[in-house]
Amino acid sequence: MKYLHDFTIVNNERQTDDFVVLTLQYDGALPRMMPGQFAEVKVDHTPTAYLRRPLSIHDVNYEQNQIKLLIQEVGDGTRTLCALPAGSRLNLMYPLGKGYDLPNSDKVLLVGGGCGVAPLLFLGRHLKQHGITPRFLIGARTASALVRLDAYRELGEVLVTTEDGSMGQKGFVIHHPVMRTDSPDFDWIYTCGPDAMMKALAKYARHRDITCQVSLENRMACGFGACLCCVTPTQDGHKCTCVDGPVFDSKYLQW
């Protein structure tokens, strides 16, 4: 079941130059959500963002009926959303898509880059509730582009790479020492981020026969299977990333 609910923004916290966390309050009971699922958010008053914007569920608090979104400003739609002051109303269609599966092992690595870190917080919390301690590997261009590290650290260890070496390991996530081994100490990779990053991880996983669940950020018009705009080639032909994904087993994709 998917819903169309009006939320109130109770908090707009800027993280970095281009990242914002919005805390949204619903005035009823929230439906259950799975990490990796997303919302299609309506952007008002923006001629160049007529369609809704897909954004991952970054965090959920069922007691308070609050959702958090972590948004990176990349264009008019996200810029408009990030500028909304507390008190604004926001319409969400949610929860959409197929989220991450629970692992068949408790040795997991959650790898994020860019706004792809968004779903990993909710995923980490979810894993922890199932008795699995998440370990995060987060990549960014530079130290000041890293967001909400403290929130992730509350859940588990956080490894970091930066392209300029200003924090953690220098390079891309795939260059982190934790990856540089033929017998890695994890059996599942969960990832969300730039395609290039996820493809590198998928390749890594394939060679070592470990599971890699990737979350795609394909361009969407509807977000719920009505338009067929968001497809990705899979072993079964074109599949919609909005309903058959956004999370896929990397082996299922034509990567």
Place this chain on the structure above:
Amino acid sequence: MKYLHDFTIVNNERQTDDFVVLTLQYDGALPRMMPGQFAEVKVDHTPTAYLRRPLSIHDVNYEQNQIKLLIQEVGDGTRTLCALPAGSRLNLMYPLGKGYDLPNSDKVLLVGGGCGVAPLLFLGRHLKQHGITPRFLIGARTASALVRLDAYRELGEVLVTTEDGSMGQKGFVIHHPVMRTDSPDFDWIYTCGPDAMMKALAKYARHRDITCQVSLENRMACGFGACLCCVTPTQDGHKCTCVDGPVFDSKYLQW
């Protein structure tokens, strides 16, 4: 000379359900303006109001470099403008068009209806500065739709008509006793408001051979003579209301 200036809204005062006065601050010296002239105001973030909106100069304070606009909410553009909080920036192209002439008599009547009252405050102030005491006749549907009467009263006598008789004389402005005479005690009529009202006044004036200056609110795309969208038929053919008007002698129009 016309200018393109950014103003800051220092005050947004709601007058009635659908009227707002915006006070705009410029951070330099204001150019000279004439009553009846208008500004083309840029409306941001409104897909259905791509073009600027023409709005009369309602009042000017050259000492403080402030302009007031009196805006009636009729559609998306004006609704967006009326919702702007103090602190917002607003881009104006101004002063545009040909304003009202000074009269060749000191017995004048300023007749306004709807948002057409907007330019009459600045006009009244201007007349007063030239030693002429303005008298206003303001028509509205009902008492609660009358705006800023106190401001007009500071300048001169204010006569009122309402369609439902809830204030002043019942009926339209043309039915006010001041008009019901063959030897009216005024030689000039200045008017701005609905076409039907202005046409009735123009007819009245023609029959009594008194001057009637009307201000047209034709739909405009540019506001400064570049598009030819805003024409009105005159004795010399189509004339642009934005540069040859908005104020015309009623006898010049094909009314």
Place this chain on the structure above:
Amino acid sequence: MVDLSVKLGNITLKNPVMTASGTFGYGEEYADFIDIDALGGIVVKGTTLHPRQGNPYPRMAETPMGMLNAVGLQNKGVDGFIDDIYPRICHFNTAIFVNVSGSTIEEYVETAAKINELEHIPGIELNISCPNVKEGGMAFGTSCPSAVAVTKAVRDVYKKHLMVKLSPNVTDVTEIAKGVEGAGADSVSLINTLLGMAINAKTRRPELSTITGGLSGPCVKPVALRMVWQVSKSVKIPVVGMGGISSAEDAIEFLLAGASAIQIGTANFVDPKITVKVIEGISEYLQVNNINSARELTGALITD
């Protein structure tokens, strides 16, 4: 109470609001949001004789108050529709139209013939105007003789309501409308998408894998309204209007311009409840204006 029902030839719709093909899935996708049975009709996805994978990703780009799509008729083929989908949706109590496409006249005919057998499908919408496929598609709808030929051929095998969907990418849409009317169409629907293009200045690449795609959404409304007005003045069969409708006011404008019913496409993505809101808005408009029936709006534009 106002009467919202309208007639499309032999079919009566409970109200003039339908959904546009390719934007409403098979209806099911919207069942969480609205009561499908409240709609005048739905037009399901473009269906072809054989299954199609459609075009490569990316298939969508946003434009000012609109979007380009290049889905390219991805569907399971008519047999897939009949076996898998039809049984799931045939219980909907609304007029279900199947949008039929093909690369050759034979494909159109075979597909239509199969759908002719489905009891709960009162009509098809012949898509001779899809800009997103290499063969057939729009080519049929941009030349009058071929539009006539495909309509005639399908008319021979298809016995129920035959709606023909016109392309806006033509010099004279009335010529083609008259042609398909003469060839036996029961109604025409328009507009399909306008052929457009988007470029990413940063990457210097087209935004769509197919370079060009079909434009829809509020931005196309003025063109759509003009064509509906032109066509409704030149044919006697009912006209179904669409293109950018996203409010009851928009819908009423199309009815006034001459449409007997309307379809809503892209706006469903932004507000999946828009169809029922438009139905309510039309009802309100009729009440406020003391008009008894939605049918009275059709062509009621005052142009003196």
Place this chain on the structure above:
Amino acid sequence: MVDLSVKLGNITLKNPVMTASGTFGYGEEYADFIDIDALGGIVVKGTTLHPRQGNPYPRMAETPMGMLNAVGLQNKGVDGFIDDIYPRICHFNTAIFVNVSGSTIEEYVETAAKINELEHIPGIELNISCPNVKEGGMAFGTSCPSAVAVTKAVRDVYKKHLMVKLSPNVTDVTEIAKGVEGAGADSVSLINTLLGMAINAKTRRPELSTITGGLSGPCVKPVALRMVWQVSKSVKIPVVGMGGISSAEDAIEFLLAGASAIQIGTANFVDPKITVKVIEGISEYLQVNNINSARELTGALITD
């Protein structure tokens, strides 16, 4: 320093940014806001043999991210232009094109012949695509034989740069582009406005006195970009692109699609400084991307 200059046949423009006819008056109207001499070129209002009063008010209606106009070529006639206006604007140090319209081929020819005598007018833009006049206008531009005929006839009397402005209201814009190229055009410009319509649901009347009008503004950009791309691949003469351009990025997209220069129309109303901002933006884009000359952008779309 990057080189912004571009060539349109025998004419060199200091940069690719021109203004679109009917939206920039005679240039003077903008002189309070920008330095007209900074522009690549300006195209002045549609000019006809005889003075025209244009269409009745209302002539304009707003639409989502665009506008409809039905000005109908109001102008003082070519003699009025030559006597009253030309002396006032001929000192501008930018390429001034006169947009020429007519109801008959003879009118086009006579008007062009008169403008041929004006020293400071390096070219005309032949408007065979105005949707807002009853006779002539768009009719010339929507049929290939008549587009060719009027171009040929004008070519015979007009010795300087002959730009022909194409209508988007056609099935195949490349056919007409190739036709006028063959008939002697030095360049083509496109698009003119799309034929559209707006209705006021409350009054149940059309918003324009002429019922239909010409659509312009950001909403038409995807269609314009597609046509510029199609045309630039099918003719050898330079293409001047326009339709909804309102930022440097938009302008660059048109250049990448194949335009040698661009025109800005409706956006001038919203931001009268937009032309110079676009020039600056193109210059910046070239610098950031290490491209030496604006000419290198023309047709540089990557489509592999």
